[in-house]
Amino acid sequence: HYIWPNKHDILEDSLTVSGGLGQSGMMAEIATCGAAPFGGRLVGRQSAAEWLRVAYHDMATHDVHTGLGGLDGSIGFETDRPQNIGSAMNTSMVFFATFQGKTSSVSDVMALSVVLAMKQCNGPSIPFRAGRIDATAAGPDTVPEPQQDLATHTTMFANQGFNVEEMIGLVACGHTVGGIHEVDFPDSVPATPFDPNNPEGVVHFDQTFDDFDNHIATEWIDGTTNNLLAVGHNATTNSDARIFAADNNVTMKAFAKDATSFQKTCGNLFERMLNTVPKSVQLTDVIDPLPVKPYQLALNLADDGSLELSGYIRIFSTAPEAMNVDPENMVVNLSWKDHNGNRNSTYTSTLTAGWSNSTSLWGFVHFFPVYTKLDPNFGLSTIFVDWAFNAQEALTHADNGGAGFPLNDVVFYQDSASCNTLTNTTIVVNIRNNLGPVSDAFVDYYYNVNQQGTIALKTVTVHTPLTRTGSSASALYDVYTAVFPRPPRNQQGRTSFDVTANVGGKVYTQVANLAIQNGCGL
Numbered sequence: 079h080y081i082w083p084n085k086h087d088i089l090e091d092s093l094t095v096s097g098g099l100g101q102s103g104m105m106a107e108i109a110t111c112g113a114a115p116f117g118g119r120l121v122g123r124q125s126a127a128e129w130l131r132v133a134y135h136d137m138a139t140h141d142v143h144t145g146l147g148g149l150d151g152s153i154g155f156e157t158d159r160p161q162n163i164g165s166a167m168n169t170s171m172v173f174f175a176t177f178q179g180k181t182s183s184v185s186d187v188m189a190l191s192v193v194l195a196m197k198q199c200n201g202p203s204i205p206f207r208a209g210r211i212d213a214t215a216a217g218p219d220t221v222p223e224p225q226q227d228l229a230t231h232t233t234m235f236a237n238q239g240f241n242v243e244e245m246i247g248l249v250a251c252g253h254t255v256g257g258i259h260e261v262d263f264p265d266s267v268p269a270t271p272f273d274p275n276n277p278e279g280v281v282h283f284d285q286t287f288d289d290f291d292n293h294i295a296t297e298w299i300d301g302t303t304n305n306l307l308a309v310g311h312n313a314t315t316n317s318d319a320r321i322f323a324a325d326n327n328v329t330m331k332a333f334a335k336d337a338t339s340f341q342k343t344c345g346n347l348f349e350r351m352l353n354t355v356p357k358s359v360q361l362t363d364v365i366d367p368l369p370v371k372p373y374q375l376a377l378n379l380a381d382d383g384s385l386e387l388s389g390y391i392r393i394f395s396t397a398p399e400a401m402n403v404d405p406e407n408m409v410v411n412l413s414w415k416d417h418n419g420n421r422n423s424t425y426t427s428t429l430t431a432g433w434s435n436s437t438s439l440w441g442f443v444h445f446f447p448v449y450t451k452l453d454p455n456f457g458l459s460t461i462f463v464d465w466a467f468n469a470q471e472a473l474t475h476a477d478n479g480g481a482g483f484p485l486n487d488v489v490f491y492q493d494s495a496s497c498n499t500l501t502n503t504t505i506v507v508n509i510r511n512n513l514g515p516v517s518d519a520f521v522d523y524y525y526n527v528n529q530q531g532t533i534a535l536k537t538v539t540v541h542t543p544l545t546r547t548g549s550s551a552s553a554l555y556d557v558y559t560a561v562f563p564r565p566p567r568n569q570q571g572r573t574s575f576d577v578t579a580n581v582g583g584k585v586y587t588q589v590a591n592l593a594i595q596n597g598c599g600l
């Protein structure tokens with residue numbers, strides 16, 4: 079079961095929220111299925127199709143006999159190979175790098191990109207698993223190329239773990255979006271005059287390149303296809319024709335006849351493709367959008383010594399009634415247990431809808447702001463949410479898989495006091511002082527650096543002990559501080575940090591805090 083907080087929360091957020099508050103920005107490149115990369119500036123190209131092709135090329139290094147290779151981001155080291163020709167690879171890797179970080183490997187980001195892109199294209203809903211580990215070097219050069227013969231392709235797909243029927247399926251499912259570009263494949267695409275709306279000379283594989291339908295198959299079977307890898311003037315590079323006919327068109331005929339089963343087959347094959355990873359990698363269970371999830375929920379110590387709880391509760395639903403619901407009518411109640419695990423009728427806060435324009439590809443999503451002050455003498459340990467679409471309906475109790483949403487009031491960082499100078503980063507942490515001795519207190523700060531040979535980033539850790547620097551506005555908390563040289567500015571990817579301390583023999587960690595943004599003395 080997926081319990082919050084979770085090391086894959088960032089990926090779950092990106093999966094669940096496509097627009098508005100809480101979005102990761104990944105959907106910006108695929109605002110429509112046909113959208114071009116770089117916010118639409120690279121006209122004639124299609125991000126959704128490029129991401130699918132990139133993922134396949136990355137996965138194609140898998141070898142079922144050795145268990146090595148697979149979806150591991152090694153493509154970043156392989157983009158100079160002829161088999162990976164085209165700027166799609168580097169354009170995609172530049173974009174994916176912006177989502178990389180301690181808890182989101184580039185290979186997980188690539189898998190997620192395909193899940194989101196296919197859904198945006200009206201394609202299958204592909205279950206998403208996380209946990210991929212990025213390669214640190216190139217894999218073998220085992221990506222199929224159009225001039226190779228059928229026997230070669232059959233062997234290549236078999237090595238990747240796919241039989242003939244599955245090879246036909248993967249190629250048809252892959253080539254139902256996007257197309258082939260004259261600039262990269264001049265042997266297959268006839269020369270055309272330069273067109274500013276199509277500078278790379280793309281010719282689509284089927285007439286509905288921006289809709290995930292079975293037209294790749296219907297056009298092939300009824301003889302109307304203009305797929306230049308099937309009916310191109312250069313027979314040598316007509317690999318789609320050889321592959322589609324590899325079983326006498328049995329599979330392609332079935333696809334052409336039944337659009338629903340085409341979708342289903344594609345969903346299953348893409349799922350297997352994304353989950354083809356080196357055998358040493360253990361993927362998580364399927365991650366579905368959580369119905370209720372805290373977002374940026376954090377404690378701070380206020381100037382008057384009280385505890386301030388702020389952030390959001392996110393509610394997600396696929397219930398039919400959710401599609402027309404007005405969040406203002408929703409009932410959302412927060413309740414908590416105090417530091418010692420006790421309940422009290424005053425430990426509650428009623429949340430109101432507030433402004434949130436969030437959207438999800440998978441259902442309804444809305445964020446409810448939290449702001450409440452607590453007495454540190456009682457504190458809090460666990461949060462619960464009871465909610466309903468309207469006041470008439472019975473409340474649904476959200477308890478995070480049983481134990482509630484844990485929030486520790488023992489060790490937490492103080493946003494308002496943490497800051498950057500030109501040269502240093504200072505992180506200030508409040509630690510409760512009535513629970514016994516404090517030891518092993520530290521900050522782990524994660525940021526990303528470039529790697530030789532790939533656009534993908536590598537995450538590095540700055541480990542800094544926390545030392546007690548004084549008392550706080552509350553008699554129950556002492557202030558601890560870590561100061562370390564400020565990591566390079568203009569960082570790529572996602573920076574985050576965890577704070578940890580052993581207090582009275584128990585280890586408390588607050589994870590995945592966002593990078594420090596405040597300037598010191600501002």
Ligand code: HEM
Pocket residue numbers: 124127128130131134164166222223224225231248249251252253255256257258259260262263307317321
């Ligand atoms: C024998 C196997 C395959 C060969 C020879 C092949 C070849 C090609 C070629 C030559 C292109 C044109 C690329 C460009 O001009 O940018 C292309 C595009 C594409 N391929 Fe394949 N492919 C194969 C299998 C697959 C598979 C299995 C998938 C996905 C599951 C896939 C997904 C795509 C996509 C989405 C595009 C469109 C990219 C775009 O529009 O930018 N291909 N393929």
